[in-house]
Amino acid sequence: MSHPASPNASPADDPRGTHRSAERPGTKILYEEKLSPAWWMWLLVLFAGLVALVALAPIDPWVGVAAAVVVAGGTAVALVASSSRIVVTGESLQVGRARIERRFVGEAEAFRGDDVRRVRGPELDGRAFMNFRASVGPVVRIRITDPVDPTPYWLTSTRHPERIVEVLSPRP
Incomplete structure (x- = not known):
């Protein structure tokens, strides 16, 4: 995976979110990542x-x-x-084809290593929305606060879980 500062980095891999979205003209992307397959x-x-x-x-x-x-x-x-995208704007969160308004997005938690196995296994809620990629190890769990949505959280693979947590955290 190329880092955004590298000349080989694609705009979709830029965790700084400087790439413009086709979602809505003028909508600032805070984070965007394409979960493309690893070389192997x-x-x-x-x-x-x-x-x-x-x-x-x-x-x-x-x-x-x-x-x-x-x-x-x-x-x-x-x-x-099978590649999917994660896009965070000031108005919405999109993971793959699923999209939710930011006002219904709660706390986000990053997981790496053995913690990934725990949250994807014994602690997994069957009602959760899951977006896993075999070639991407880390995951982020994003709580959903919509009272009419039975989905308790989204759990998605990501190469930059800490960055997603930072972007989704409420500003003081």
Whole structure:
């Protein structure tokens, strides 16, 4: 993952939120992150294509190559399509396709290491909204305070959990 100061950083990875949103013109983004696959997930694309090639090449080499291309391409499309974004503005919080007004966002907590296993496992509430990515270890738990929403909290993977906590914390 590139840091925002690096010339290779994308605007979606910028935790400072300087990238403009398509959400609403003039809405200032306080935080934005794209949960794209890690480099090692792309090895799965190559592996899937290789498996198709090895399985079908003995029957016909051209069928094996064609199947490898189709399987690897389909796996790549699925990997890219599974990417989600976290966007925090002054008005709303969006995680993937879910969006909630900031007035219903409560306390946020950051988790790393063994604490991630605890909050994703034994302490997990089945009513929670979950947005996990295998290639992103840390998570943030965001309490939902809407009295009519049965969802107690959102739990999402993020590369910068402490930054999300900072952005969602109420200003004194």
